[in-house]
Structure formats: C-alpha cells, structure tokens
Amino acid sequence: MLEQLELLLELQKKDIDLADMLRQGELLPVRIDELESERERVRAAHQVKELALAEARKERQHEESELEDATVRINDLKAKQLLIKTNAEYAALTHEIAFAQQSISDLEDGILKLLEETEELAADLEQAGTDLAEVERGIDENVSELRARLDELNDKVVVKEDERQRIAMRVDAPLLRRYEGIFRSKGDCALACVENGACSGCYMSLPAQTIIEVKRTTGFKECDSCGRILYWRRETDGG
Ligand SMILES: [Zn+2]
Numbered sequence: 383m384l385e386q387l388e389l390l391l392e393l394q395k396k397d398i399d400l401a402d403m404l405r406q407g408e409l410l411p412v413r414i415d416e417l418e419s420e421r422e423r424v425r426a427a428h429q430v431k432e433l434a435l436a437e438a439r440k441e442r443q444h445e446e447s448e449l450e451d452a453t454v455r456i457n458d459l460k461a462k463q464l465l466i467k468t469n470a471e472y473a474a475l476t477h478e479i480a481f482a483q484q485s486i487s488d489l490e491d492g493i494l495k496l497l498e499e500t501e502e503l504a505a506d507l508e509q510a511g512t513d514l515a516e517v518e519r520g521i522d523e524n525v526s527e528l529r530a531r532l533d534e535l536n537d538k539v540v541v542k543e544d545e546r547q548r549i550a551m552r553v554d555a556p557l558l559r560r561y562e563g564i565f566r567s568k569g570d571c572a573l574a575c576v577e578n579g580a581c582s583g584c585y586m587s588l589p590a591q592t593i594i595e596v597k598r599t600t601g602f603k604e605c606d607s608c609g610r611i612l613y614w615r616r617e618t619d620g621g
Contacts, residue, residue: 383599387613389553390561394573396546397565403539410532414525421521428507428514435503442496449489456482557602564610574610584608 459479466472550558564572574583576593586607588596595603596612603612 383601386554386557387599387602389549390557390573390611391613393546393549393553393561394565394571396542396549398571400539400542400546401569403535403542407532407535407539410528410535414528414532417521417525417528421518424514424517428510431503431507431510435500435507438496438500438503442493442500445489445493445496449486449493452482452486452489456486560602561611564604568608568610572610573613574605574608575613575615577615581605581608581610581612583610588612 456479459475459482463472463475463479466475553561561572568583571583574581576582576588576596579593580587583605584607586605588605592603592606592612595601597614599614604610605612
C-alpha cells in the first residue's frame with residue numbers, strides 16, 4: 383500500500399511537470415505567431431511608404447512631360463505671332479501665349495512642390511528601411527530562440543513521458559485508472575495530503591475518523607468534498 387502511494391506521488395510529480403510543460407508548449411507558438419504578425423505589420427507599413435514615393439515620382443514625371451509639351455506649344459505660338467498680319471489675330475495669340483505661360487508657371491510650381499515631397503518621402507523611406515531591418519533582425523532572433531525553446535521543450539516532454547510511463551507501469555491498474563480520472567477532472571493534482579486536519583486540495587476540514595484511516599494507510603481514502611485521494615505526509619516525503 384505504502385509502495386503504491388509512493389509510486390502515485392512520484393507519478394503525480396511527473397504529471398504536474400508534464401502539465402506545466404504542455405502549457406508552455408501552447409504559449410510558445412502563440413508568442414511566435416504574435417511576432418510573425420508584428421513583422422508583417424512593419425513590412426506592410428514600409429510597403430505603403432514605398433508606394434507613396436513611387437506614386438509621387440510618377441506624378442512628377444507626368445507634370446514634367448506636361449511642362450515640355452507646354453514649352454513646345456508656347457514656342458510655336460511665339461513663332462506664329464511673328465507671321466501675324468492683323469491686330470485681331472495678334473491680340474488673340476497674345477492672349478493664348480499668356481494663358482500658356484500661366485500654365486507653365488503653375489506646372490513649375492507643382493513640380494517644385496513634388497520635388498520637395500519626393501525628397502521627403504525618400505528620406506522617410508530610407509529611415510523606415512533601416513527601422514524595418516532592425517525590427518526584422520530582432521524578431522528573427524526572438525523567433526529562432528522561441529523555436530529552439532519549443533524544440534527543447536518537446537524533447538523534454540518525450541523524456542518526461544517515458545519516465546512517467548515507467549512509474550505508471552508499476553501502479554496497480556484500477557488504482558492508476560482512479561488516479562488518472564481524478565487528475566484529469568481536477569487539472570492540478572489527484573493526491574492531497576492532510577494538513578492541519580484539512581484536505582490540502584480543497585482546504586475542507588476532514589472528519590477525525592478519516593484522518594485516522596489515512597494515517598494508518600489502510601486504503602486509498604478520498605476526500606468527501608473534492609474526491610482527491612488523501613495521504614499522510616511522512617518525514618521521508620521531505621516536507
Ligand atoms: Zn478535498
């Protein structure tokens with residue numbers, strides 16, 4: 383009986399460790415996913431800046447070609463003006479030239495503004511590129527560290543499960559089933575010791591008779607309140 387109890391206590395230690403490892407094993411991939419999404423977010427923000435710069439450059443090229451056209455047009459008009467015979471025609475052309483000149487001046491202003499804008503965007507993009515590289519490097523480091531930890535953890539789980547199995551094999555089958563059922567339903571432990579006359583699992587006071595029976599180790603008595611298997615803590619348990 384005592385040997386079986388000791389085996390169960392050993393088994394419980396392994397099960398508690400395993401539960402803790404499995405919890406960690408669930409958290410690590412979540413953290414990795416978070417870091418991967420952060421990387422995607424920073425990359426997308428960088429791409430938005432790249433597009434803005436490309437757009438501004440395209441617009442500038444468009445305005446520059448408009449300016450070339452307008453310059454050709456005004457030169458044509460000026461050449462025509464030299465050949466004009468009537469005052470009315472001359473006045474009409476003067477008006478057209480003034481109009482073309484205004485549009486040239488507008489285009490020049492626009493191009494200047496776009497030039498400043500593209501310079502700002504280019505500087506901004508360069509900074510964003512440096513930031514992105516840094517963020518990506520940090521995330522890569524973190525992710526590979528987390529993946530290494532996950533691999534290590536998985537290896538440890540395999541070892542721990544093997545150790546657990548060796549102990550479980552030595553526990554009487556019905557007792558093992560009973561223990562496993564309680565452990566599964568409680569989630570933290572299946573064995574509870576008597577502590578100050580109470581169950582250490584649910585903290586409810588235990589009847590004197592129960593305590594006596596547990597102390598004698600005449601059977602595996604369960605706590606009436608929580609159903610955990612009660613045991614008497616001995617000096618050799620180390621606590
Ligand atoms: Zn209890």
